[in-house]
Amino acid sequence: MGLATFKGGVHPYEGKELSENKPTQILMPKGDMVYPMSQHIGAPATPLVKKGDKVLAGQKIGEASGFISANVICSVSGTVKAVEPRRVASGAMVNSVVVENDGEYQRVDGMGTDRDPLKLSKQEIRDIVKEAGIVGLGGAGFPTHVKLTPKDENAIEYVLVNAAECEPYLTSDYRMMLEEPEKLIGGLKVMLQLFEKAKGVIGIENNKPEAIKKIQEMVKDEPRIEVCELQTKYPQGGERSLINAITGRKVNSSMLPADAGCIVDNVDTVIAIYMAVCKTTPLMRRIVTVTGDAIANPQNYNVKIGTNFQELIEAAGGFKSEPEKLIAGGPMMGMALFGLDIPVTKTNSALLCMTKDEVAANEPTPCIRCGKCVSVCPSHIVPVMMMKAALKGDCEKFEKLNGMECVECGSCAFICPAKRPLTQAFKEMRKTVAANRRKKA
Amino acid sequence: MSKLLNVSASPHVRSKETTQSIMADVCIAMLPATAFGVFQFGFHALLVLIVTVAACVLSEYVFQKMMKLPLTVSDMSAVVTGMILALNMPANIPLWIPALGGIFAIIVVKQLYGGIGQNFMNPALAGRCFLLISFAGKMSDFAMDGWSGATPLAQLKAGASVDVAAMFIGKIPGTIGEVSVIALLVGGIYLAVKKVISLRIPVTYILTVAVFAFIFGKQDMNYVLAHICGGGLVFGAFFMATDYVTSPITPKGQIVFGVLLGVLTGLFRIFGGSAEGVSYAIIISNLLVPLIERFTLPTAFGKEGKKS
Numbered sequence: 001m002g003l004a005t006f007k008g009g010v011h012p013y014e015g016k017e018l019s020e021n022k023p024t025q026i027l028m029p030k031g032d033m034v035y036p037m038s039q040h041i042g043a044p045a046t047p048l049v050k051k052g053d054k055v056l057a058g059q060k061i062g063e064a065s066g067f068i069s070a071n072v073i074c075s076v077s078g079t080v081k082a083v084e085p086r087r088v089a090s091g092a093m094v095n096s097v098v099v100e101n102d103g104e105y106q107r108v109d110g111m112g113t114d115r116d117p118l119k120l121s122k123q124e125i126r127d128i129v130k131e132a133g134i135v136g137l138g139g140a141g142f143p144t145h146v147k148l149t150p151k152d153e154n155a156i157e158y159v160l161v162n163a164a165e166c167e168p169y170l171t172s173d174y175r176m177m178l179e180e181p182e183k184l185i186g187g188l189k190v191m192l193q194l195f196e197k198a199k200g201v202i203g204i205e206n207n208k209p210e211a212i213k214k215i216q217e218m219v220k221d222e223p224r225i226e227v228c229e230l231q232t233k234y235p236q237g238g239e240r241s242l243i244n245a246i247t248g249r250k251v252n253s254s255m256l257p258a259d260a261g262c263i264v265d266n267v268d269t270v271i272a273i274y275m276a277v278c279k280t281t282p283l284m285r286r287i288v289t290v291t292g293d294a295i296a297n298p299q300n301y302n303v304k305i306g307t308n309f310q311e312l313i314e315a316a317g318g319f320k321s322e323p324e325k326l327i328a329g330g331p332m333m334g335m336a337l338f339g340l341d342i343p344v345t346k347t348n349s350a351l352l353c354m355t356k357d358e359v360a361a362n363e364p365t366p367c368i369r370c371g372k373c374v375s376v377c378p379s380h381i382v383p384v385m386m387m388k389a390a391l392k393g394d395c396e397k398f399e400k401l402n403g404m405e406c407v408e409c410g411s412c413a414f415i416c417p418a419k420r421p422l423t424q425a426f427k428e429m430r431k432t433v434a435a436n437r438r439k440k441a
Numbered sequence: 442m443s444k445l446l447n448v449s450a451s452p453h454v455r456s457k458e459t460t461q462s463i464m465a466d467v468c469i470a471m472l473p474a475t476a477f478g479v480f481q482f483g484f485h486a487l488l489v490l491i492v493t494v495a496a497c498v499l500s501e502y503v504f505q506k507m508m509k510l511p512l513t514v515s516d517m518s519a520v521v522t523g524m525i526l527a528l529n530m531p532a533n534i535p536l537w538i539p540a541l542g543g544i545f546a547i548i549v550v551k552q553l554y555g556g557i558g559q560n561f562m563n564p565a566l567a568g569r570c571f572l573l574i575s576f577a578g579k580m581s582d583f584a585m586d587g588w589s590g591a592t593p594l595a596q597l598k599a600g601a602s603v604d605v606a607a608m609f610i611g612k613i614p615g616t617i618g619e620v621s622v623i624a625l626l627v628g629g630i631y632l633a634v635k636k637v638i639s640l641r642i643p644v645t646y647i648l649t650v651a652v653f654a655f656i657f658g659k660q661d662m663n664y665v666l667a668h669i670c671g672g673g674l675v676f677g678a679f680f681m682a683t684d685y686v687t688s689p690i691t692p693k694g695q696i697v698f699g700v701l702l703g704v705l706t707g708l709f710r711i712f713g714g715s716a717e718g719v720s721y722a723i724i725i726s727n728l729l730v731p732l733i734e735r736f737t738l739p740t741a742f743g744k745e746g747k748k749s
Contacts, residue, residue, distance in 0.1 A: 370685045374691065423452060
């Protein structure tokens with residue numbers, strides 16, 4: 001049998017060799033910590049503290065303000081300096097709690113004690129995950145407790161761990177699989193406890209043979225868990241591509257993975273579930289790959305959420321040459337930054353520093369209709385025609401061409417020989433169409 | 442940091458491939474057939490090539506200068522047009538004819554419709570057909586030292602038998618670039634390996650011609666092979682029918698396009714007045730591309746068997 005995969009996709013330069021063999025280091029923050037109240041999809045959390053309050057590590061400082069929302073947990077001890085809008089990676093100003101770190105890391109009572117998940121009911125597990133502020137740490141930031149509460153839990157046949165890590169340069173999930181595989185498997189077991197009919201599958205791209213070997217060895221006596229080796233191809237770790245590669249099922253924009261009997265979470269998220277349920281530790285940290293050709297010592301860091309990006313750069317030895325572009329996340333879907341004075345949030349998997357901006361270096365030229373965008377599109381739609389509709393602002397035509405099925409993976413804009421900003425145009429159109437739909441509803 | 446950072450929407454990386462590198466690959470792929478043509482037909486063939494390419498590149502440059510348009514000569518698409526047009530010429534053609542054809546191809550067929558990516562017909566082929574109609578005699582005069590000038594397909598149509606092995610190697614009269622099947626295949630394989638073209642169009646095109654010739658022509662292997670190797674079919678299938686701008690972008694559409702080309706070519710060759718038909722089949726099919734695309738849009742992922 002060939003390796004599991006999906007139809008379409010591209011092979012960008014991987015760049016993982018910069019940091020894949022660097023063991024994760026714990027980074028202790030020095031400066032002020034900033035906790036944006038919106039680090040997830042859904043309603044922003046409501047701040048629970050005010051200026052002057054004393055806070056502890058592990059304390060809830062933001063309360064989920066609806067079903068699709070998430071708590072925010074303080075990762076240090078100290079004093080609240082302000083509750084004010086602060087800049088985040090997307091460029092937006094988001095209401096945030098700013099904490100002056102006292103450097104003592106005093107924890108809330110009882111945090112870090114062992115807990116046996118088998119003694120917990122399903123509802124208790126879901127409540128713990130919700131309380132811990134866990135969201136999809138791969139980038140989208142969808143609240144995990146919502147994912148774990150599908151309409152019909154008996155219809156779930158697969159719990160998939162997204163360990164593809166298909167974004168170039170990123171190595172945080174890889175390091176976790178090598179360093180803390182028992183937590184990953186522990187977290188998956190907790191998830192399988194919620195879905196009794198489901199099988200757990202860990203999908204790993206075949207450019208990580210060591211991780212595949214290690215996890216395979218560890219799950220060989222687990223009847224409900226298996227490893228699925230995936231072809232290395234971007235966007236293999238896209239939710240729809242992953243489900244398709246492993247189960248052969250197809251999910252479109254109007255469906256949730258649960259509609260195809262699947263629950264998908266990435267490596268760091270599953271570990272966060274383990275930490276919350278089995279170690280009574282809420283979501284306070286994440287693994288960040290600091291890398292790129294402008295960085296002196298590319299590294300993987302275990303970072304406290306809220307740490308300033310500038311501290312990551314300093315820890316990695318600063319810039320060895322002047323960067324032209326800084327990206328929060330990977331090069332295919334990450335966000336370009338215009339400054340470093342922003343906090344690490346739950347969904348920041350990497351800080352990529354590049355000395356050359358390939359986008360600026362390539363002037364767009366006329367489309368030659370080569371059709372490469374069509375052959376790489378994982379959504380099997382026709383970017384070249386969507387672009388024509390986008391340039392005219394024709395929402396109706398864009399929708400007719402299934403433009404809303406676009407997952408904004410960037411494969412079309414990557415492959416385009418005329419260097420046209422396809423993905424950018426589609427993001428804009430999709431926002432407009434979505435806004436129009438809301439207006440009508 | 443003294444310098445301002447660059448900000449743009451994702452993705453932040455781009456593939457190495459550019460329009461220019463693709464066009465350069467197409468030129469490289471035509472080199473074996475070009476070399477064979479020059480070697481077989483002599484120095485005048487080389488002159489035809491140089492003059493045609495120069496006419497194409499210069500007319501694009503002058504037109505864009507005059508119209509104050511951005512210059513796109515460096516994308517090499519005019520070089521490709523020039524090469525294809527030149528390879529479609531008889532070797533002993535007076536040089537002003539291909540020059541005129543090049544100017545027509547670039548100015549009338551390409552630039553007047555908006556330049557690269559906007560032409561609805563393959564410029565080189567439209568240029569060739571323009572010359573075929575205008576200078577029928579000179580354009581179909583393949584008489585060279587030692588050859589009568591009748592192409593194998595013309596002989597076939599007249600009921601004579603032909604030497605398929607000679608056709609495969611290229612030891613036959615014809616236009617500069619169309620004669621050597623083996624040289625063209627080397628170039629075609631290069632394009633497929635470099636992923637410049639997909640094999641959908643060339644393979645369906647050639648297969649359809651073979652099937653058509655077998656059914657409506659003669660049930661004879663030699664006859665069918667002669668139809669495949671003759672009349673510039675291999676040249677057309679790999680280098681002209683696969684022109685990005687004038688072929689469907691949808692995978693299913695490419696197959697429909699290939700079949701359509703094969704049927705038209707077969708019709709022209711077997712039932713038409715002329716022995717050849719590749720050029721006309723391609724430019725007529727070019728016109729149907731928007732229609733073919735409309736009916737062959739791929740099904741969006743996860744939308745199979747469902748009404749949105």
